[in-house]
Amino acid sequence: MDNSTRDTELLVRYLDNELAAGEKSALEQRLEESAALREELESLRLAREAVRRFGLSRQVKTVHEQMKKELRPVRKMTRGRKFARYSLAVAASLLIVVIGVLGYNFYTLSPARVYASNFRSYELATMRDPGAPSTPIETAYRERDFQKLVRAGKDEKSLSPREQFLVAMAHTELKNYSAAIDEFKKLTARGGESGAAAVMPETEYYLALVYVRNKDYDLALELLHKIHDDPSHPYHARVSGKLIRQVKMLKWR
Amino acid sequence: MEAVKTFSDAELVANLRSGKRMDECIGAIYRDYFDSLSWYVMNNSGSRQDAEDLFQEVVVSFIDLVQKDKFRGDSSVKTFLFSLNRHGWLNELKRRGRALAREEKFEKGQERADPGAEAYITRREERNRLVELIGKLGETCKKILVWFYYEERSIADILKSLHYENEQVVRNKKSKCLKQLAVLINQNPALKQTLKNILNG
Numbered sequence: 212m213d214n215s216t217r218d219t220e221l222l223v224r225y226l227d228n229e230l231a232a233g234e235k236s237a238l239e240q241r242l243e244e245s246a247a248l249r250e251e252l253e254s255l256r257l258a259r260e261a262v263r264r265f266g267l268s269r270q271v272k273t274v275h276e277q278m279k280k281e282l283r284p285v286r287k288m289t290r291g292r293k294f295a296r297y298s299l300a301v302a303a304s305l306l307i308v309v310i311g312v313l314g315y316n317f318y319t320l321s322p323a324r325v326y327a328s329n330f331r332s333y334e335l336a337t338m339r340d341p342g343a344p345s346t347p348i349e350t351a352y353r354e355r356d357f358q359k360l361v362r363a364g365k366d367e368k369s370l371s372p373r374e375q376f377l378v379a380m381a382h383t384e385l386k387n388y389s390a391a392i393d394e395f396k397k398l399t400a401r402g403g404e405s406g407a408a409a410v411m412p413e414t415e416y417y418l419a420l421v422y423v424r425n426k427d428y429d430l431a432l433e434l435l436h437k438i439h440d441d442p443s444h445p446y447h448a449r450v451s452g453k454l455i456r457q458v459k460m461l462k463w464r
Numbered sequence: 465m466e467a468v469k470t471f472s473d474a475e476l477v478a479n480l481r482s483g484k485r486m487d488e489c490i491g492a493i494y495r496d497y498f499d500s501l502s503w504y505v506m507n508n509s510g511s512r513q514d515a516e517d518l519f520q521e522v523v524v525s526f527i528d529l530v531q532k533d534k535f536r537g538d539s540s541v542k543t544f545l546f547s548l549n550r551h552g553w554l555n556e557l558k559r560r561g562r563a564l565a566r567e568e569k570f571e572k573g574q575e576r577a578d579p580g581a582e583a584y585i586t587r588r589e590e591r592n593r594l595v596e597l598i599g600k601l602g603e604t605c606k607k608i609l610v611w612f613y614y615e616e617r618s619i620a621d622i623l624k625s626l627h628y629e630n631e632q633v634v635r636n637k638k639s640k641c642l643k644q645l646a647v648l649i650n651q652n653p654a655l656k657q658t659l660k661n662i663l664n665g
């Protein structure tokens with residue numbers, strides 16, 4: 212055995228941790244002194260690392276071949292599939308948001324809410340003739356003294372259509388919805404009388420709202436449809452499709 | 465039907481470190497992570513074959529790091545494997561000259577699970593070269609080296625399988641084979657450098 216082979220065996224035994232203490236310290240002494248010996252040790256160490264890596268790779272490869280049969284193939288996502296997936300995700304998200312909003316609105320919808328969001332106090336000035344004297348009922352309405360107005364309405368033997376409308380509005384403001392409905396209906400029955408036509412559009416509108424508040428949805432819808440379908444009706448703009456849908460939803464609940 | 469064993473991160477790492485139940489652990493890694501890691505490669509310009517090759521190398525590198533106590537457990541096994549896979553694939557794309565600008569941008573904003581861990585991922589050519597070199601040793605050398613250094617079988621055990629005269633003959637043969645492999649590696653500077661990186665981390 213030549214010196215080179217003997218050194219290789221010694222270095223391999225050193226790597227394998229098989230040297231006796233004396234042999235080990237002697238070799239370490241020589242390693243300090245010889246760059247060539249250090250280089251050979253490094254090469255053998257790399258060779259050992261290569262064997263370990265090879266063994267591990269081979270074992271993983273063997274399991275890999277077994278697993279290929281077990282695992283389903285991963286489908287590559289094409290650009291079209293990606294686009295379709297993202298579009299579907301966006302559409303689904305929007306649908307969830309829409310359903311959520313509709314659900315929330317449906318859940319929180321109430322006759323009081325629909326009424327409150329559509330009711331605005333009637334402006335008396337719009338029906339007064341310039342220069343005409345104010346009646347006690349008109350004065351009470353302008354002063355928003357609705358109790359006084361209702362009392363005055365009871366005392367008055369014959370109310371003009373305009374005064375009767377104000378009495379109905381006073382009951383509405385006082386939240387006496389049944390009484391308001393009665394007054395509005397009396398006024399509707401006087402449709403042929405002089406002056407009644409002038410207050411009929413507002414009568415229909417406010418009666419419809421009071422019907423909603425009083426949960427008389429069919430009667431409310433009849434009036435609302437009439438106003439909504441007639442573009443020349445003075446209250447046409449106030450009766451939106453949304454309002455009609457809300458009343459229908461209230462009816463379904 | 466045989467029940468499929470699953471492992472917690474701690475069990476997996478402990479088994480891999482000790483070399484016990486290796487096939488079961490490697491199988492569990494495949495079941496848990498192969499689909500998602502392959503999906504990443506295949507949706508970033510890679511083929512099915514690329515994904516399989518890289519996954520094998522990711523598993524090899526991970527086990528190697530665990531056995532060298534270089535997996536510190538700062539991140540989960542999942543995060544660590546994803547990191548190895550991503551870096552390995554980005555390096556492969558760069559090597560092919562097809563680096564994705566978007567990916568590079570993404571890369572800059574990412575915190576690495578283990579900086580430098582991607583150095584353990586060897587390229588396909590180098591892996592093939594290693595197989596080729598060990599193949600050149602001949603079947604007996606290959607068996608002795610793998611049994612002793614990877615499977616950690618004793619010389620006495622190897623002697624029984626190979627029918628040599630005595631243990632010393634097996635030892636001499638082993639030294640000779642290792643020396644032969646060292647010479648072959650010295651003739652392949654790229655592979656030698658990769659092995660140095662793996663060894664010295």
